[in-house]
Each structure stands twice: as structure tokens, then as C-alpha cells.
Amino acid sequence: REHGLKFRLAVINAEIGKAELKRRMAKDAFQSLGPDGALTNETIDRCGPIVAQMGTEPFIKALDAGADVVIAGRACDDAIFAALPILKGFDKGLSLHCGKILECAGLSAIPYDLAEPLLGRVRRDHFEVEPCHPDHRCTTVSVAGHSLYERGDPCLQPGPGGMNDLTDATFTQIDARRVQVTGSRFVADQTYRVKLKGAEQVGYRSIVMVGIRDPIMIRQIDAILAEARARA
Numbered sequence: 001r002e003h004g005l006k007f008r009l010a011v012i013n014a015e016i017g018k019a020e021l022k023r024r025m026a027k028d029a030f031q032s033l034g035p036d037g038a039l040t041n042e043t044i045d046r047c048g049p050i051v052a053q054m055g056t057e058p059f060i061k062a063l064d065a066g067a068d069v070v071i072a073g074r075a076c077d078d079a080i081f082a083a084l085p086i087l088k089g090f091d092k093g094l095s096l097h098c099g100k101i102l103e104c105a106g107l108s109a110i111p112y113d114l115a116e117p118l119l120g121r122v123r124r125d126h127f128e129v130e131p132c133h134p135d136h137r138c139t140t141v142s143v144a145g146h147s148l149y150e151r152g153d154p155c156l157q158p159g160p161g162g163m164n165d166l167t168d169a170t171f172t173q174i175d176a177r178r179v180q181v182t183g184s185r186f187v188a189d190q191t192y193r194v195k196l197k198g199a200e201q202v203g204y205r206s207i208v209m210v211g212i213r214d215p216i217m218i219r220q221i222d223a224i225l226a227e228a229r230a231r232a
Contacts, residue, residue, distance in 0.1 A: 007069050010062035014051040014073025016196070018044050033195065043200070050198035055160030056096075059083035074197060076159050077103035085122040093186035096164050098127040100157065101146050101181075108146045109136045130178040138179045140171040160195070162188040 022041050024030075030039050044050065051074040060083045062070045072080075078099030085095040098120045101108050106116035109131040116133045129138055147154040147166060157164040168183035212218055 008067050010065065010067035010070045012054065012058045012062060012070065012072040014054055014075065015049050016052050018050065021050060021196075030196070031193070044198075046200040047198035048200070050196055053160065053195040053197060055079045055194065056083040056086055057161075060087045063087055078159070081120065090122045090124070093164055093184040094127050094181070095122055096159065096186060097166060097169065097181060097184035098122050098129065100164075101129055101143060104146065104149065106131060106133070106136065107149070108143045109133075109138050110142050111136065112142070126180050126182040128174065128178050128180050137177040140173050140179055143179045143181065144171045161192045162186055
């Protein structure tokens with residue numbers, strides 16, 4: 001209203017109701033991603049809002065419906081970038097791999113700077129990445145190195161609905177600033193699965209940080225600390 005802007009807005013909610021989660025869990029147990037023991041109704045009740053980490057499909061549906069702006073809940077970072085090229089018919093494996101690199105912006109460039117964006121171009125059989133900062137550059141090592149970032153396996157990257165297989169990915173230096181990537185391949189799961197994320201409060205700690213520069217107080221610091229401990 002302030003700027004007189006008009007656009008088509010899509011809102012995608014990632015939260016799943018607890019009653020729905022319990023209904024689904026009663027039909028088929030959820031697969032654990034690491035915590036010991038199965039998920040229980042009691043754990044669900046103790047959690048705050050529980051969200052599903054969405055893939056590209058909700059974004060594709062919103063864009064296909066004509067949305068100019070999309071506001072979404074929890075999603076895989078690569079899905080936000082990959083949705084549009086996938087909608088336009090480009091390869092899903094290449095689109096998701098490109099999105100994975102773009103999600104951390106300048107982390108895949110030299111010098112790396114998270115405040116500086118990367119530009120990705122998805123083509124029919126490859127994609128290219130380059131820094132937007134004119135003094136930065138992408139190299140095969142800096143781009144391929146992103147496969148080690150927050151990964152259990154540098155070649156297999158699971159996500160909603162399947163696995164992006166980078167085993168045959170090839171990184172080629174096009175020029176001083178651009179890198180081309182080929183060979184990324186998406187392998188769909190037989191059953192579409194998403195990751196649930198929730199948290200429950202188990203307690204808290206309060207920490208107070210204090211800096212002292214008064215030389216008189218510093219000379220008496222042992223006595224002051226002893227008094228503070230006694231009072232606390």
C-alpha cells in the first residue's frame with residue numbers, strides 16, 4: 001500500500017497439524033533420520049509447530065498459477081532456485097545441483113563472501129555459475145568443494161522425493177570467472193518423502209558476558225569474584 005505495488009502473491013504453509021501427523025504415523029511408522037527411538041504421539045505433543053521441509057513441487061504449482069511473489073515456510077534451499085527451471089522443462093538433477101551451489105551465494109567463489117551473490121544459468125545439458133562481484137571468480141575446486149558443505153556424502157544428496165546423484169558430475173573451467181557443471185542426475189524415490197522438523201524445550205541456560213577494563217577493579221578481581229559467587 002505504501003508504494004502502490006500490485007502483484008499476485010502465493011503463500012505456502014509448511015506446518016503440518018499434529019492430529020494429521022498422528023493419523024499418518026498410525027498407518028505407517030515414520031523413518032528416523034538419526035535420533036534414537038521411534039517418534040511417538042507424546043513427542044509430537046511436546047513439540048512446538050512441526051513443519052515439513054518442502055521440495056520444488058509447491059513452488060512450481062505457485063509459479064505455474066501465475067504468482068509474482070512467493071512466501072513460503074520451511075523448504076529445502078535448493079528447491080527455491082530449482083523450481084523455475086524445472087517448470088520450464090530443464091533437467092531436475094542439474095537444476096537442483098545449481099540451486100545447491102547458489103543457496104550459499106559466494107561461498108563457492110574466490111574469495112568467498114556469503115554477502116556476495118552467485119549467478120546460475122541452467123542449460124539443456126549443463127549449468128554455469130559465476131560471481132556477481134567483478135573481482136571474484138569461480139574455480140572448479142571452489143564450486144566442486146561445495147559438495148562437502150553440510151553433507152554426509154559429497155556425491156549423494158538426498159532431498160524431498162529422491163536423491164541427487166553427483167557421482168558423474170564434471171566441473172569445467174570456462175574462463176577465469178565461470179565454471180560449467182554436467183552429469184548431475186536426480187533419482188526419484190518410489191515413495192515421496194519429506195523431512196519433518198520440530199523442537200521441544202528441554203531447559204535453558206543463561207550466560208552473562210562481562211568485560212572489565214578498570215585497573216583498580218582488575219587488581220581486586222579475585223575478591224570481587226568471590227563476593228559475586230557468594231551473592232549468587
